[in-house]
Amino acid sequence: MFIVEKLRFDDLTQLLTLTSSQTSNVTLIAKRSPVLFEENYILSEQFLIEPQTITLKLNNEDLNEIKSRVNDKNSLQLVAKNLSGVIGFIDLLLENNNAKIRWLIINDEYKGKGVDVLLIRRAISYCRFHGIKTMSVDVWNKNFLTYDFYRKMGFEVEKLMNINTKEEVANDFTLHLVLRLD
Numbered sequence: 001m002f003i004v005e006k007l008r009f010d011d012l013t014q015l016l017t018l019t020s021s022q023t024s025n026v027t028l029i030a031k032r033s034p035v036l037f038e039e040n041y042i043l044s045e046q047f048l049i050e051p052q053t054i055t056l057k058l059n060n061e062d063l064n065e066i067k068s069r070v071n072d073k074n075s076l077q078l079v080a081k082n083l084s085g086v087i088g089f090i091d092l093l094l095e096n097n098n099a100k101i102r103w104l105i106i107n108d109e110y111k112g113k114g115v116d117v118l119l120i121r122r123a124i125s126y127c128r129f130h131g132i133k134t135m136s137v138d139v140w141n142k143n144f145l146t147y148d149f150y151r152k153m154g155f156e157v158e159k160l161m162n163i164n165t166k167e168e169v170a171n172d173f174t175l176h177l178v179l180r181l182d
Contacts, residue, residue, distance in 0.1 A: 002087060002115060004122045007077035012067055014086040015058050015079075020105045025051040028141040030160055030170040041160055041170065045144070054143050056105050066091055066103075078122055080106075080115045088115040090123055092135075099127045101137040120153055128181050135179045147175060155179045 025048045030041035058066075069075040074095060080088035087110045091103040101123075106115045127135055137155065139147045155177040163173040 002080050002082040002110075002118075004078055004080050004118055007066075007070060007079050007089070009067070009070060011079050011081075011086055012063060012070075015063060015066070015089055015105075016060075018058065018086065018089060018105045018107050020056040020111075021053055021108055022055075022143070022145045023051050023053040024048075024144045026144040027052075027171075028144060028147065028175070030141070030163060030173060032168050041163070043157065043175075052142065054140075054146075056103075058103070058105070062103075069093075076123065076126055078119055078126075080110075080119055088119055090119040092123055092127075094127075094130075094132060097131070097133040099123065099132050099135045101135065104137075116149065117153070124179070124181065133180070133182050135181060137177050139175045139177060141171075141173050141175060147177070150177050150179075153179065 026045050027048055028043055029046045030043055032041055066077060070077060074093065076092045076094060076099070078090050079086045088106040089103060090101065092099045092101055104116060104119065106119075124135065135155075136158070137150060138161065139150065141147070156179070157175050158178040159176045160170070161174040161176055163170045
């Protein structure tokens with residue numbers, strides 16, 4: 001059992017204890033489309049011989065940046081808590097009718113229990129109530145499980161960023177995902 005509420009100053013130090021690791025044997029690659037004069041890419045999944053692990057953890061610099069925005073009307077931070085303390089965290093920047101997800105971290109032992117879904121849903125409700133039109137997040141192509149989670153939540157790829165346009169097949173890039181809220 002857990003609750004979701006706005007981040008308070010006394011929750012801040014607990015954020016440093018959150019660690020989120022994901023191991024996947026799938027990555028995304030982008031193949032250049034054969035259409036002339038356009039920079040179109042087709043995304044496809046590529047299986048890895050060696051699974052890779054990606055770990056998210058806040059450091060003191062991240063914590064100070066979050067702390068500076070706790071009561072800022074242009075940001076939203078929510079925490080999921082149980083009796084032992086903070087088990088999940090989402091951080092959004094609210095600008096130009098868009099809520100950009102900066103962090104979504106769920107402690108490893110609470111993965112698969114719906115904490116991430118509840119945090120996203122609460123953030124979506126907040127944004128809709130405040131007239132925000134879109135929610136966005138940038139995901140590294142090698143972080144397939146995170147991409148797949150956001151896709152299941154209704155996010156769609158808007159564009160690929162940091163892609164080497166000279167390559168026929170790109171193996172290292174960022175996906176900009178958007179969820180329309182209206």
